[in-house]
Amino acid sequence: MMNNHAPLLLFSTFDALELGVLILNGKGEIALWNRWLVKASGRNSDGLIGLPLSIAFPELKNTRVEQAVKLAIEKDQSSFLSQCLNRAPFNLFRLHNNDEVPLRMQQQIQITPLRQFDNEQFCLIQIQDVTASVIREQILQERAAELHRFAYQDGLTGIPNRRYYEEKLAEEWRRAIRQKHPLSVLMIDIDFFKRYNDQLGHQQGDTCLQEIAKALQAALRRPTDIIARYGGEEFIVLLPATPMAGCITIAEQLLDAVRELERPHPDSPHHIATVSIGCATSTPNRDAEASVLIQEADLALYFAKQHGRNQLRDSQS
Ligand SMILES: Nc1nc2c(ncn2[C@@H]2O[C@H](COP(=O)(O)OP(=O)(O)OP(=O)(O)O)[C@@H](O)[C@H]2O)c(=O)[nH]1
Numbered sequence: 097m098m099n100n101h102a103p104l105l106l107f108s109t110f111d112a113l114e115l116g117v118l119i120l121n122g123k124g125e126i127a128l129w130n131r132w133l134v135k136a137s138g139r140n141s142d143g144l145i146g147l148p149l150s151i152a153f154p155e156l157k158n159t160r161v162e163q164a165v166k167l168a169i170e171k172d173q174s175s176f177l178s179q180c181l182n183r184a185p186f187n188l189f190r191l192h193n194n195d196e197v198p199l200r201m202q203q204q205i206q207i208t209p210l211r212q213f214d215n216e217q218f219c220l221i222q223i224q225d226v227t228a229s230v231i232r233e234q235i236l237q238e239r240a241a242e243l244h245r246f247a248y249q250d251g252l253t254g255i256p257n258r259r260y261y262e263e264k265l266a267e268e269w270r271r272a273i274r275q276k277h278p279l280s281v282l283m284i285d286i287d288f289f290k291r292y293n294d295q296l297g298h299q300q301g302d303t304c305l306q307e308i309a310k311a312l313q314a315a316l317r318r319p320t321d322i323i324a325r326y327g328g329e330e331f332i333v334l335l336p337a338t339p340m341a342g343c344i345t346i347a348e349q350l351l352d353a354v355r356e357l358e359r360p361h362p363d364s365p366h367h368i369a370t371v372s373i374g375c376a377t378s379t380p381n382r383d384a385e386a387s388v389l390i391q392e393a394d395l396a397l398y399f400a401k402q403h404g405r406n407q408l409r410d411s412q413s
């Protein structure tokens with residue numbers, strides 16, 4: 097339905113649209129653009145008419161927008177450029193931005209070929225401001241990461257917690273069965289920690305736990321090795337694809353890492369904070385259970401404590 101007012105109405109609609117509209121002629125020159133785009137680009141409304149797109153918007157040179165325009169004009173093909181891959185191709189800023197510093201607009205762009213009556217090919221570019229949804233998405237991602245941290249990180253030491261460790265143990269146990277690799281576990285316990293707390297106070301005790309966790313974590317070099325806080329003053333280390341000999345070498349390095357802290361312990365025969373370590377290794381199979389490995393490491397730890405602490409014991413000795 098058209099009446100006499102139709103062209104005028106179309107024009108004011110074009111200018112009232114809450115999205116950017118840009119029409120290029122067959123040579124890729126700007127034929128028309130709407131008020132939304134004038135405002136968002138902060139440019140003079142007439143100055144750009146007749147200019148090639150990449151002269152008017154130099155930031156588009158060699159971008160996917162330029163390629164998509166070529167495809168529309170030469171091959172009659174439409175393109176959709178989502179904000180995931182092309183966050184902000186045009187140099188545009190938020191129109192309803194309350195911030196003092198103008199915020200670069202995140203854009204979703206649709207490029208469509210337009211064939212006219214005289215057979216000249218035109219190209220329609222529609223630009224949508226998706227900044228709000230990009231920001232929302234970022235916030236959601238940050239919250240998800242935070243929730244993940246809360247669920248799997250120990251609050252005091254910042255290293256993974258027991259829940260994380262248990263999930264990893266089940267995962268690594270299955271992997272070791274598939275790959276027929278040995279899997280080792282170290283159970284680590286701080287020596288005379290009750291006395292430490294009693295002598296120096298709980299706060300010092302917490303700091304000591306934090307320092308030891310940091311030292312143990314730093315001493316592990318392979319990205320696949322996992323340390324977690326297992327309980328109060330107990331840590332556990334999972335060493336995938338590691339036989340007993342390797343497991344003992346690492347346990348020795350961990351003993352040294354804690355000794356090298358030289359953290360004074362007023363009520364220990366060693367005079368500094370030390371740990372005891374129980375080592376266990378298994379080549380997992382479908383008939384065995386991962387919990388047996390933990391029990392063996394626990395028993396080895398018990399023997400390390402019995403034999404004077406500040407040392408390692410393995411489940412075979
Ligand atoms: N400061 C502090 N102390 C903790 C924390 N978790 C556990 N503990 C303390 O660690 C101590 C562990 O004591 P025990 O299990 O008797 O072991 P121990 O004194 O280290 O003796 P051995 O293990 O035999 O060398 C207890 O006093 C707990 O209160 C914590 O998060 N912070």
